[in-house]
Amino acid sequence: MVKLGNLELGEQLLLLAPMEDVTDVSFRLLARELGADAVYTEFISSEAIIRAAAKSMKKLVTSPQERPVAIQIYGGDPAVMQEAARISEAAGPDFIDINCGCWVKNVVRHNAGAGLLKDPPRMERMVRAVVDAVKLPVTVKTRIGWDANSINILEIAPMLEQAGAQALTIHCRTRVQGHSGDADWSWIPRIKQVVSIPVFLNGDVKTPEDAERAFRETGADGVMIARAAIGNPFLFRQIKELRNTGSYMQPSLEERVRVCVRHLVHSCEIRGEKRGVFAFRKYYSGYFRGIPGSSRLRSDLMQITSLEAVVERIEHFGEHGAGEDATGNVSDLAMAA
Ligand SMILES: Cc1cc2nc3c(=O)[nH]c(=O)nc-3n(C[C@H](O)[C@H](O)[C@H](O)COP(=O)(O)O)c2cc1C
The missing domain is CATH 1.10.1200.80 (Putative flavin oxidoreducatase; domain 2)
Incomplete structure (x- = not known):
């Protein structure tokens, strides 16, 4: 059973990934109804949250029917992240997720997102600061490393656990890869050997068969799906159907x-x-x-x-x-x- 604090989420979780301009409440609700076990808001800038920027405040709104739902925040300054986490907690999600994986230049150059992979002590301070600021469980979404020569997830994962993260989602690519090349799922079992918190696999789960293989080959506690779910919330139901019956139907x-x-x-x-x-x-x-x-x-x-x-x-x-x-x-x- 995957537990984040008192929150019991189930086993072999199916998670709708955070996606900017995609995972608003209208889509998250459908994903939940069609089988996702938890959903995430798109990432929200901590700087914008503490300024109470109208667009970002709207992104903090969740609906009781979509729970469990995480609010994902990002930023490069631990003090700002702390304040943003408190404001996010007050918006009433079930947990807070910290984005340490966004590859976009504009995010990375502010020491946020995947930029934190280059500065693990800063990443640790950031996570600890957020964990200390809120009562809700805090999770982290990150990548395996900055580039092929600096894959450091096996050092970073235990550090994040120590800092108080209650689960890790690993996009099995480096920052330099962006979305290109294949996600390397073989990191998941290795990460699971060095932490005792749940580890969620992300990257290239496109079909029910992929999800089944991801669980079987890696022992992941959950799989998180992004691109293949866009306009296809039926995928979550199909994965569960395949798991329970050995086959699945296409939506009419x-x-x-x-x-x-x-x-x-x-x-x-x-x-x-x-x-x-x-x-x-x-x-x-x-x-x-x-x-x-x-x-x-x-x-x-x-x-x-x-x-x-x-x-x-x-x-x-x-x-x-x-x-x-x-x-x-x-x-x-x-x-x-
Ligand atoms: C349109 C789009 C928006 C995204 N926005 C976010 C985001 O806000 N936060 C985040 O952590 N990842 C974001 N991602 C990355 C995805 O969550 C995921 O890590 C990545 O797409 C790999 O998963 P996939 O192979 O299932 O697509 C985004 C990806 C896409 C395609």
């Missing part, structure tokens, strides 16, 4: 449409119609991947700006699928069928 077109529309409408409630419709474009390929006619659907949706028209177009696709002609009209053939 009707379900894809229903879940997508619900997600879109909620996204517009959060952001307002114009921004909500625009921001939603990143999800369509996930929702309709592999369905005949979906590339035309997607290119149509890129042109439409009103919520009503988008919903109409998606529902039309749901009713007629590939039986549409190039303009989205239903062909005589499909009508006759």
Whole structure:
């Protein structure tokens, strides 16, 4: 049983990864309903939190129905992180996650994110500062090292445990790799040998079979999924189905449409119609991947700006699928069928 403080999360956890501009509350709720055992907010700047920047304060909002949920924060200054952690705790998540893995230059050069991998004592001070500031469990998400010549996760992991981290998520790449190259899962069993807290595997879990293999080969306490879950919250259910029955079903077109529309409408409630419709474009390929006619659907949706028209177009696709002609009209053939 994976426990973070008093929080019992289960076994072989499936976690929805923090993703900027992706894992807002509308998506997190769906992921939880469809089988994720815990979800994470996108990363939130500690500097912005302590300034009470409006955009960041919105990101702190979670819903009771999505629990367990973590708020992920990042920054380079332990005192600022402490204050931000206190404010985040007051927003009512179940735990706080510290981002020590973001590879983006702008983050790294402020000694934040994966920049901390170059300065382990600073990383330790940061984690200790946050642990001391809050009552909630604190977890850390990081990478295996800065580059191929400085992989230091086997030194860093016990240090983070000592500093009070209650679980570690390891994106099995170096900072220099960014998102390229294969994630090297072989680090997970080695890390598990040097710590006694739960270790979650992240990187390249794309299918239910991948998840099964990740648990089997590494003994990870959980797998965290990012890109493969975008527009595909069904993946969490499929992984559990495969685990429990040995096989799994694809979601029907009707379900894809229903879940997508619900997600879109909620996204517009959060952001307002114009921004909500625009921001939603990143999800369509996930929702309709592999369905005949979906590339035309997607290119149509890129042109439409009103919520009503988008919903109409998606529902039309749901009713007629590939039986549409190039303009989205239903062909005589499909009508006759
Ligand atoms: C669009 C996008 C946004 C991301 N934002 C965050 C973030 O806010 N915090 C974080 O720790 N990682 C972030 N990541 C990294 C992912 O959480 C994850 O570590 C990485 O994508 C590898 O997992 P995957 O192979 O399942 O995609 C982001 C990744 C993507 C693709």
